[in-house]
Amino acid sequence: xxxxxxxxxxxxxxxxxxxxxxxxxxxxxxxxxxxxxxxxxxxxxxxxxxxxxxxxxxxxxxxxxxxxxxxxxxxxxxxxxxxxxxxxxxxxxxxxxxxxxxxxxxxxxxxxxxxxxxxxxxxxxxxxxxxxxxxxxxxxxxxxxxxxxxxxxxxxxxxxxxxxxxxxxxxxxxxxxxxxxxxxxxxxxxxxxxxxxxxxxxxxxxxxxxxxxxxxxxxxxxxxxxxxxxxxxxxxxxxxxxxxxxxxxxxxxxxxxxxxxxxxxxxxxxxxxxxxxxxxxxxxxxxxxxxxxxxxxxxxxxxxxxxxxxxxxxxxxxxxxxxxxxxxxxxxxxxxxxxxxxxxxxxxxxxxxxxx
Numbered sequence: 196x197x198x199x200x201x202x203x204x205x206x207x208x209x210x211x212x213x214x215x216x217x218x219x220x221x222x223x224x225x226x227x228x229x230x231x232x233x234x235x236x237x238x239x240x241x242x243x244x245x246x247x248x249x250x251x252x253x254x255x256x257x258x259x260x261x262x263x264x265x266x267x268x269x270x271x272x273x274x275x276x277x278x279x280x281x282x283x284x285x286x287x288x289x290x291x292x293x294x295x296x297x298x299x300x301x302x303x304x305x306x307x308x309x310x311x312x313x314x315x316x317x318x319x320x321x322x323x324x325x326x327x328x329x330x331x332x333x334x335x336x337x338x339x340x341x342x343x344x345x346x347x348x349x350x351x352x353x354x355x356x357x358x359x360x361x362x363x364x365x366x367x368x369x370x371x372x373x374x375x376x377x378x379x380x381x382x383x384x385x386x387x388x389x390x391x392x393x394x395x396x397x398x399x400x401x402x403x404x405x406x407x408x409x410x411x412x413x414x415x416x417x418x419x420x421x422x423x424x425x426x427x428x429x430x431x432x433x434x435x436x437x438x439x440x441x442x443x444x445x446x447x448x449x450x451x452x453x454x455x456x457x458x459x460x461x462x463x464x465x466x467x468x469x470x471x472x473x474x475x476x477x478x479x480x481x482x483x484x485x486x487x488x489x490x491x492x493x494x495x496x497x498x499x500x501x502x503x504x505x506x507x508x509x510x511x512x513x514x515x516x517x518x519x520x521x522x523x524x525x526x527x528x529x530x531x532x533x534x535x536x537x538x539x540x541x542x543x544x545x546x547x548x549x550x551x
Contacts, residue, residue, distance in 0.1 A: 210487025235447035248407025278546035343400030429472025493535035
């Protein structure tokens with residue numbers, strides 16, 4: 196029986212990217228979170244899209260040939276994403292009711308149900324918040340990317356059925372979708388910054404996802420060349436691409452106006468580390484990094500809740516001294532990982548196996 200190759204280094208990057216997006220959203224109070232790199236790390240969400248296109252095409256490129264074969268795919272993806280999304284959103288709803296019930300005794304920084312309105316709850320619940328029904332970054336704001344991801348799956352099914360049986364057509368259609376996506380934002384906002392208007396961020400998902408497919412096809416073309424490369428060459432490429440990524444993220448204020456550069460950098464990161472030829476990619480196979488990859492979806496969806504509690508309890512409740520801010524942030528990272536380990540086991544895995 197043929198087994199599908201697993202990209203362990205890329206699994207680790209998914210976890211690291213989730214942690215970096217989480218740190219981007221934390222109050223920037225210490226030398227860790229106030230660094231230029233962390234201030235630009237919110238754009239690692241686009242690495243998720245490129246990774247998703249790369250990995251999903253790898254897993255399903257030969258499986259979505261008929262309408263009947265597309266049904267198991269979309270069911271699996273919904274089972275993978277929806278339970279944790281619903282759970283997290285309901286926890287935040289419960290927290291809002293608790294704030295409402297105790298607002299006479301406790302003064303909160305935001306009025307209960309003022310920012311997190313019932314009107315904005317339903318589009319987010321049904322994952323329509325990457326469309327013109329976007330109501331802002333309330334409730335579990337990061338879930339906009341889950342909305343974009345699921346909408347992208349349906350486009351992936353359509354393109355797979357129509358034209359993905361030949362690699363040449365796959366490459367052409369993927370390239371066309373990426374170009375049309377950029378053209379849309381260029382005509383609408385007169386810039387290549389695809390992050391300006393979140394009401395059309397599902398198109399941002401299209402661009403990243405299909406760029407990931409292009410990178411996968413490019414990998415197939417270059418595979419023999421990479422296989423012949425020495426370990427020293429592999430180490431050099433891995434270090435070089437990490438330096439490039441760090442530079443771009445630290446200067447993202449400029450590069451976001453030419454977002455295709457960010458996509459190319461993320462694509463090269465995936466291309467190089469999918470080969471697993473260097474020391475860094477081997478280090479990423481360590482259990483701690485693989486666990487982060489395993490918990491990445493939970494880290495991503497849980498971090499809004501954890502930051503709210505961090506602000507309410509530690510920052511405002513106890514008034515953490517400036518000397519202990521860095522320590523409190525490290526503690527927060529540990530708590531996010533611990534809680535995400537719990538939700539991965541008891542929500543993600545449990546309901547994925549139970550939902551029929």
